[in-house]
Amino acid sequence: MKNLKLIFICCVVSFVFYSCNQSSKKPVDATEAGGVESDSLTLEAMATYSNVCSSCHGSNILSFAGHRWKHGTERDSIFKSIKYGFEGTEMIAWESVLSDDQINNLTSYILKEIENVEKYGVKEEKLESDIVKTELLTIKLDTVVSGMVQPWGMVFLPSGDMLVTEQSGILYRVEKDGKKIPISGLPKSKYRGQGGLLDLELHPDFENNNWLYVSYSDYIIEGNDTLAGTALSRLKFANDRLTNEEKLFEGLPYSTAGSHFAGRIEFDKDGYLFLSVGDRRKENENPQFLTNYNGKVHRMMDDGKIPSDNPFVGQDSVMQTIYSYGHRNPQGMALNPATNQIWTHEHGPRGGDEVNIIEPGLNYGWPTISYGIEYDGTTFTNLTEKEGMEQPLLYWVPSIAPSGATFVSTDKYPGWEGDFLAGSLRFRYLNRCIVEGNKIIGEEPLFKGIGRVRNVRVGPDGYIYVAVEEPGIIFRLMPL
Secondary structure, three states, rough: HHHHEEEOOOOOOOOOOOOOOOOOOOOOOOOOOOOOOOOHHHHHHHHHHHHHHHHHHHOOHHHHHHOOOOOOOOOHHHHHHHHHHHHHHHOOOOOOOOOOHHHHHHHHHHHHHHHHHHHHOOOOOOOOOOOEEOOEEEEEEEEEEOOOOOOOEEOOOOOOOEEEEOOOOOOEEEEOOEEEEEEEEEOOOOOOOOOOOOEEEEEOHHHHOOEEEEEEEEEEEEEOOEEEEEEEEEEEOOOOOOEEHHHHHEOOOEOOOOOOOOEEEOOOOOOOEEEOOOOOOOOOOOOOOOOOOOOOEEEEEOOOOOOOOOOOOOOOOOOOOEEEOOOOOEEEEEEEEOOOOEEEEEOOOOEEEEEEEEOOEOOOOOOOOOOOOOOOOOOOOOOOOOOOOOOEEEEEOOOOEEEEEEEEEOOOOOOOOOOOEEEEEOOOOOEEEEOOOOOOEEEEOOOOOEEEEEEEOOOOOEEEEEEEEOOEEEEEEEEE
């Protein structure tokens, strides 16, 4: 399958950056430098931030400084975070790339910007209005529920109420007036890094059997280590309780890594169950090998049994739920109702996020081919294509950090019908991919500044619902 490759180049630059080895440094306006005096050390720190930090944390240093700081804002805490990183997370160690002087300089720059956020009340870019004009439509953002933290998965019950997961391990039933009712009986999960309580999906015949499918980071304790992996269970949902748990899938081998769980769930029209599983930060061990479950998209019967027509059925030592392989961290998956095909998107490293159509037995290339580079700027492959490996429909450079996906399967948004929607965690918008057949022919970023878009679904009322971290709100998109 040779698909059209599109590059979406996002330019979100809020100040001028300079390279560290410039012979002459032109003065930078203080507003461009985030309010910091533009001496040579500041310019060097700006360049360092641009080169090594912005791909994950965004190019606006003030927005970055205004985030919640999990590991503290003291000089020593920030210095150690940069130098040593945090094992099992996306925060890698930079001690082999940056000198102590460079790290210290970068720390000073970040601390100054934290002061500016506190002093001047500088916050991340926000939407100026809850009414937004797009290329084709004018949309009002209607708040369905607020006061959440990390809403991750969401589904709609036949009653019209929503079930919403908080990554920290809480499941809510959200009533139409926004009231949140906690649900008991969840499987245990490990909330760390990208792990925790993840996605939800209803059985296609939920009204008769009450099966709810839940993905999460399962864990075991071995000695002093906590090992985790992507798991899938189904449970009976009734009277705000979950019972009769059946664990259908364990993404072995478990590991100490705290990221790349993926965990999106989808049913196709034939009733097959799909689950995306990330590579668990073991890119050289997992995604290209069929002897483990990680870095794959899996296909099962609704009870977890293996379909007889799965592509690797009958092959010795192969995990027979595998439907496709060579994936990094697919945090978006949706059924195209027009074709009954599963579409995914996945995080690249620094650049190289992808959209793919999932076909049985195909290899999607990670990490042998990629349009991305390592977070520290080094390359891990010189290949962007190779025989026997699929090309993406679309890739993003720089990364938008996509999460959540759906197709516009409603007539309430004229001109959007059949388009593929994906959230952007990094740039804080909803991305509309304009679809024609099995191609993406264009894009439109929507609602810039809305927050970290974690998920997007179409409700039974035909409206699009968007779950946003920071500020922890689920919006309904109301065309005007």
